[in-house]
Amino acid sequence: MTTIRDVAELAGVSIATISRVMNNKGKVSEETAERVRAIVKELGYVDAKQPLKRRQAAPKLQGVFAIILPTLSNPYFAELLDIVEQEIQYMGRSLLVYNSRGDIQRELGLLNICKQQKIDGLFIVPSSNKPEHIMTLNQQPFPVVSLTQLHAELTSVAVDHAEGGAQVAEHLTSMGHTQIGYLGPADENEQKFTGFRNKLAELRILLPVERIIDTPDVSAPELSARFNAYLDQHSVLPFSAIFVFNDVSAQLVIETLHARGYRVPEDVLVVGFDNTLIAQVMNISSVAQPIREIGRLGFQEMMRLIEQRGTESDIHHLILSPRLVLRNSSVRVLKKIL
Incomplete structure (x- = not known):
């Protein structure tokens, strides 16, 4: 040498x-x-x-983090934001909050703002699962941690969505239903859908196209309009049970069914996902995500990435287990008479 x-x-x-x-x-x-x-x-x-x-000569830390969420109106993301903010405040740091509104171009613009702000790290629920978009997130000059979604190229903390969908399929079939529907994003990147569909297939229950109401990246009013249009096309309800990909949408589905004279759960069972305050107040069966653990573990992973800055940090994927919480929308709960 x-x-x-x-x-x-x-x-x-x-x-x-x-x-x-x-x-x-x-x-x-x-x-x-x-x-x-x-x-x-x-x-x-x-x-x-x-x-x-x-x-x-590593960049000096500013004590400022950012989080980009696809919406602030969904109680699930509001709760996630609250937990992440508590963790950061406890460490004496600040958090910038951005709303991508589920729009990729808006999200790219917010990434540029984060660069200008010279943040220490970014928490994000990506607005798109497309490989090129995730690659863009992976190339940022600051550490990025994906929350609630798993991505091979990013350190991620999330619940096993496929397992959650499978639990819903098992529950609905255990109630004796074979005419089962689904409302939500219906592509191969949506693990709630694929887990639900695959478990139904394993149980020898068909999920034909006519019982899938595909609603990718739509607002609540548009989702409600699509569901009404779907019902207008069917004089007889094509399903006796339906899995809806989140609680906000599940509540809209129940309101629409009630408006058309259908009873829940007598005529149709409804199950949501996230177990938010909406599900708890409106008595909707839903898949619970350990949201506090997601927020806390996400912050721990962010601090690990910051400590390893300047070295080739390992990408970690933390997958937590979901739990189906049963309520009146999918089971008949008899009140005890005292």
Whole structure:
């Protein structure tokens, strides 16, 4: 291995002169400096101290984090925000809150704002699962932690959505139903849907296209309009039980069914996802996510990434277990008469 002494001997100067040239300190003639640099390049000499200095020159932390959520109107994300903010405030840091409104272009603009703010790290619920968008998140100059969604290229903390969907399928079939429907995003990236569909197939229950109401990235009014349009096309309800991908949408489905004279759960069972305050107040069966654990573990992962900044940090995927909470929308609960 080439040493600084080898460079000095070949250049005909002292070790101190080599050090001054390598560190751009002290007075050295331009002719000597050029000769030293040429020999350094020829020998492939690397100062062992240089990497250490580069590691020490890591960006100074600002004490400011950011979180980008797809909506602030869903109680689930409001609760997640509250937990993350508590963790950050406890550590004496600040949190910038942004709403992407589920729009990719808006989210890209918010990423640029985060760069300008020189944040220490970003928590995000991505508005899109497309590989190119996730790759963009992975290339940011600050650590990024995905919450509630799992992505191979990002450190992520989430519940097992596929398992949650499977639990719903098992519950609805255990109640004796075979005409089962689904409302929500119905693509292969939506793990709630794929887990639900695959478990039904395992149980030999069909989920035909006509009982799938695909509602990707739509607002509550548009979702309600699509469900009404679907019901207008069917004089007889095509399903006796339905899985809805979140609690806000489940409540809209129940309101629409009631308006058309259907009873829940007597005529149709309804199950949501997230177990938010809406589900608890409106008595909707729903898949509970350990939201506090997601927020706390997400913050712990963020601090790990910050501590390892400047090194090749490992990508961690923390997958938590869901739990189906049964209420009046999918089971008949008899009140005890005292």
